[in-house]
Amino acid sequence: MLSYVLRRLAGLIPTLLIIISVSFLILRLAPGGPFDQEQTLAPAVRANLERLYGLDQPLAVQYVRYLRALSHGDFGASLRERDFTVAELIRQGLPVSVTLGLAALLLAVLVGIPAGIAAALTQHQRTDYALSALSALGLALPSFVVGPLLALIFGLTLGWLPVAGWAPGSVRYLVLPAVTLALPVSAALLRLTRASLLEVLRTGFVRSARARGLGPTRVLLRHALPPALLPVVSYLGPAVAFIVTGSLVVETVFGLPGSGRYLVQGAIDRDYPLVMGMIVVYAVLTLLMNFLVDLLYGWLDPGVRHG
Numbered sequence: 001m002l003s004y005v006l007r008r009l010a011g012l013i014p015t016l017l018i019i020i021s022v023s024f025l026i027l028r029l030a031p032g033g034p035f036d037q038e039q040t041l042a043p044a045v046r047a048n049l050e051r052l053y054g055l056d057q058p059l060a061v062q063y064v065r066y067l068r069a070l071s072h073g074d075f076g077a078s079l080r081e082r083d084f085t086v087a088e089l090i091r092q093g094l095p096v097s098v099t100l101g102l103a104a105l106l107l108a109v110l111v112g113i114p115a116g117i118a119a120a121l122t123q124h125q126r127t128d129y130a131l132s133a134l135s136a137l138g139l140a141l142p143s144f145v146v147g148p149l150l151a152l153i154f155g156l157t158l159g160w161l162p163v164a165g166w167a168p169g170s171v172r173y174l175v176l177p178a179v180t181l182a183l184p185v186s187a188a189l190l191r192l193t194r195a196s197l198l199e200v201l202r203t204g205f206v207r208s209a210r211a212r213g214l215g216p217t218r219v220l221l222r223h224a225l226p227p228a229l230l231p232v233v234s235y236l237g238p239a240v241a242f243i244v245t246g247s248l249v250v251e252t253v254f255g256l257p258g259s260g261r262y263l264v265q266g267a268i269d270r271d272y273p274l275v276m277g278m279i280v281v282y283a284v285l286t287l288l289m290n291f292l293v294d295l296l297y298g299w300l301d302p303g304v305r306h307g
Contacts, residue, residue, distance in 0.1 A: 008294045012287050019283045020070070020276070024063055027272055034079040034270040053079060070280065076273035080266070086277035093259030094281065096166060097251065100258065101243050101285075103174055104181035108239070112186035113232060116193025117225070123198060131190060138187030143246050147180040147253035164255035177254045181246050185239050192235055197228040233297045240289040244282050 034055075050056045054065060069076060075086035119131040154176060155163035166173050200206060201224055209223045248260035259278060266274035 005295065008291055012291060016280075016283055016287060020067070020280060021063070023276060023279045024066065025059075027270075027275060028059055028062070030270075032270050034272060053077075066276070075277035075280070078266075078271055078274045080269045080271045081274070086273045089262050089274065090259060090277055090281055093257055093262055096256055097247055097258035097260060098285070100174065100177055100181065100247055100250070100256065101240075103178040104185070104243055104247075105236075105240065107178055108182040108185035108189060109236075111182070112189025113193050113229075115186070116190040116232075117197060117220075119190065119194040120197035120201070121220075128194075132194075135187040135190040138183045139191075141183070143180050143184070143249045144253060146183055147176070147250060150176050150180060151254070166256050173256075177250045177256060180253070181243055181250050184246075185242060188235060188239070189232060192232050193228065196231045197224060200224045200228040230297065233293055236296075237290040237293045240293075241286050244286055 034053075047056070054062060057065070066076070073087075075090070077085050078089060081089060115131050115135075119128045122128045151163040154161045161175050162173050163176070206219060206224050209219045214223075247258065248264060250256070251258040251260040252264070259281070262274055263278040263282075265271075266278065
């Protein structure tokens with residue numbers, strides 16, 4: 001198991017370096033610049049600003065300087081929010097985004113997997129049809145439709161939950177955004193769990209376990225469910241990336257002070273250090289979650305560790 005963990009860890013650094021390199025090149029080669037919107041700037045002032053932030057250097061020099069600073073944990077200074085460094089802006093919004101993402105992922109797992117098991121065990125019955133219809137609806141509706149709809153029903157009409165804003169430590173402000181973000185993920189987990197469990201229940205070793213007189217619960221938990229969860233665990237890695245990107249929309253819909261707004265605004269303003277800082281943070285979080293998923297996959301399937 002240790003060698004398996006080390007192999008997975010060794011693959012994280014090259015992947016992160018590729019993400020940083022590609023993002024850096026795309027940002028710098030895209031049309032426009034961070035000072036293009038300031039039309040009143042004199043050419044000499046613009047040249048001084050570019051010299052101050054090192055934008056007058058060749059692209060290769062800028063890239064090496066950025067990697068050197070990043071290796072010391074320095075994301076640089078924001079080109080637009082000039083009173084703050086990128087690290088300070090990230091520290092302001094990241095806790096909200098991480099809280100929302102973890103809550104949505106936990107909710108999706110707690111709802112999607114049990115619902116998929118229930119659908120598989122009641123195949124071709126009313127419960128199966130109802131859950132399958134709900135999963136199709138959850139996959140079809142985008143977050144920017146689900147969010148306002150939930151806010152209209154549970155916030156404005158019923159008055160049960162707040163529709164916008166954030167209060168640290170208050171779960172009420174987290175419910176609607178987390179449900180909105182978790183809905184498509186839980187629907188996908190439901191469908192994956194149902195299909196995988198139905199396939200495993202038809203295998204020979206499950207029939208042999210039943211023939212030995214084992215109870216239905218033991219057959220399900222000990223023999224059928226672990227191999228059935230392998231595709232589900234594989235999906236959790238891309239699901240984390242979906243939650244990270246989906247949180248940008250959800251944070252905007254519900255007015256949350258998360259870090260997604262900095263990424264969007266930074267992209268609009270061509271704030272290179274801010275956008276790169278957010279990309280690096282999101283990439284690290286996504287890679288770490290994929291690493292944990294790989295470990296869970298290896299624990300469920302020993303053949304993966306020794307492959």
